Amino acid sequence: EVVMTQSPATLSVSPGERATLSCRASQSVSANLAWYQQKPGQAPRLLIYAASTRATGIPARFSGRGSGTEFTLTISSLQSEDCAVYYCQQYNKWPPLTFGGGTKVEIK
């Protein structure tokens, strides 16, 4: 099973500042990596797939990079509505599909 590890667990960022979230895979997942945003009481929403492709309707301030085992999600200028938990997920070697433990982004 591919284990996904996200860091940090919580990230506090001032409005307008950059937020950088990390995701590491226990083995190479190529670029088969997705990022999701989940706000309280809501279902997750796809932000990024194929490591760096924004999903439909996702603002340009969200960007993804990486391949192999190291990935990052960057929010270039944090807005209040970006406060959420962010999950990475690999779909390269499965079953099982595996998710990271999540990074909570909050406003400083």
Add this chain to the structure above:
Amino acid sequence: EVQLVESGGGLVQPGGSLRLSCAASGFTFSSYEMNWVRQAPGKGLEWVSYINSRASILYYADSVKGRFTISRDNAENSLYLQMNSLRAEDTAVYYCARDTAIDLWGQGTLVTVSS
């Protein structure tokens, strides 16, 4: 509108059974792979089960193998999860989810296993 709507959750005693349904609309359901993903209260996301478009390939998480059964009815645009021998640790919100890079999620249905 493209959407997935789950139903069938509720309170069930340990050892009991429950059948979840997911109604798809706004897209060609029969063309898509589907999954069930769950989230225990205050916890992260856990993949549960997968079914391909023709229902010829089924996968399960080890935690539910032998107890849960995924199925679909393409004529009815519906996905199902039959859950038997339920345990307290199965308590979670269960999401119906499209594809493996999950581009569409339902709103979820809460399953509570408790005596």
